[in-house]
Amino acid sequence: MAAPWSRISLSSPWKKPPAAHQWADERELGPYLIRSEFPLRDVHELVQDLGDLQDDIEKTLGLRCQPQAIQIHLFNSKRSYNQYISVRIPEGVNRQALYVPGTDAGRVYAYRHSDLETDVRHETTHALLHTALPYVPIWIDEGFAEYFEVPAGRREKGNPHRGELQNAIRFERWKPDIAYLESKRELLDMKKREYRDSWGIVHFLIHGPVAAQESLATYFEEIQSGDVPMPLSKRLMQRIPNLDQAILDHLMK
Incomplete structure (x- = not known):
């Protein structure tokens, strides 16, 4: 299970644009822009799973995900994750993974640890569901994220x-x-x-x-x-x- 309370709604825009972050690897895949502090070849199975996840959700639930961009940010450690989040989404500090909805793109944040792949599938399920439905009740949103978080x-x-x-x-x-x-x-x-x-x-x-x-x-x-x-x-x-x-x-x- 991904960390509870992992969805964040931003109540106000950033007061000051944060400095650009240095990413070691970056890849576009379907609706995703994946940015990572470590080589994405290290998580090639996860990247492959993400490529299939939208089709899995659409076929399983009979929904049609809309082509909204989804940005996925992967960090090499909890420390670098918290440093990044503290500037941009302070209310998300110390949470294991986040999905943040947005008008321009949905954003997923997670850091490298033993449950990284589970966390990313869970939060990306939220992001995809919210492109397919105008709103999703909390319990069913989390239920589907729990379902799709495993391979x-x-x-x-x-x-x-x-x-x-x-x-x-x-x-x-x-x-x-x-x-x-x-x-x-x-x-x-x-x-x-x-x-x-x-x-x-x-x-x-x-x-x-x-x-x-x-x-x-x-x-x-x-x-x-x-x-x-x-x-x-x-x-x-x-x-x-x-x-x-x-x-x-x-x-x-």
């Missing part, structure tokens, strides 16, 4: 959240509560458990019964039309008898 071959069966939720079902009598997730309005409300639970519902929407997939598609259509969508929890309850049990059965497969 494609692990998304259906290999995400660590799968085992976590199966244990919660077995030993903690966990039950889904979509309405609770829908009540979240601030990113600070999303804790580790909410990230996990959002992933579980998203997995059901993607890999569950046809009625769940159709409910998600209709939900997206209403968002794109500008209408206030029917809460997804309500739509799913209308379409799927014994919804909670259907989600539990799905996650235990």
Whole structure:
């Protein structure tokens, strides 16, 4: 899971343009401009994954990402990351990774460590989703980012959240509560458990019964039309008898 509270909205423009930063490598790839303090050949698998990520999101979710630029900034260390962020996005200092929306481009920031690839896929998923939809509710935004943050071959069966939720079902009598997730309005409300639970519902929407997939598609259509969508929890309850049990059965497969 990428660091919680990783999305930042800038409330005011920079007062003074910061000095130009020296990048060791730079590459354009589809909608991305990737800038790195280290050679991108060191993370060639990540770069390849990013090249496929937009297609994966579009095919999986039935969305069309718009051609907005997405800048991805990769730092060689936490120290250099914090030095860069402290000047440009002070509220993001000490956060493990960031997605910052913008009118000209979405921007992703991350530093080199063991979970760099996960962080970058997570934050870039946010950036791509926000080109496809005029707004994305926090819980579902994070649920999709959790889903797509792992390599494609692990998304259906290999995400660590799968085992976590199966244990919660077995030993903690966990039950889904979509309405609770829908009540979240601030990113600070999303804790580790909410990230996990959002992933579980998203997995059901993607890999569950046809009625769940159709409910998600209709939900997206209403968002794109500008209408206030029917809460997804309500739509799913209308379409799927014994919804909670259907989600539990799905996650235990």
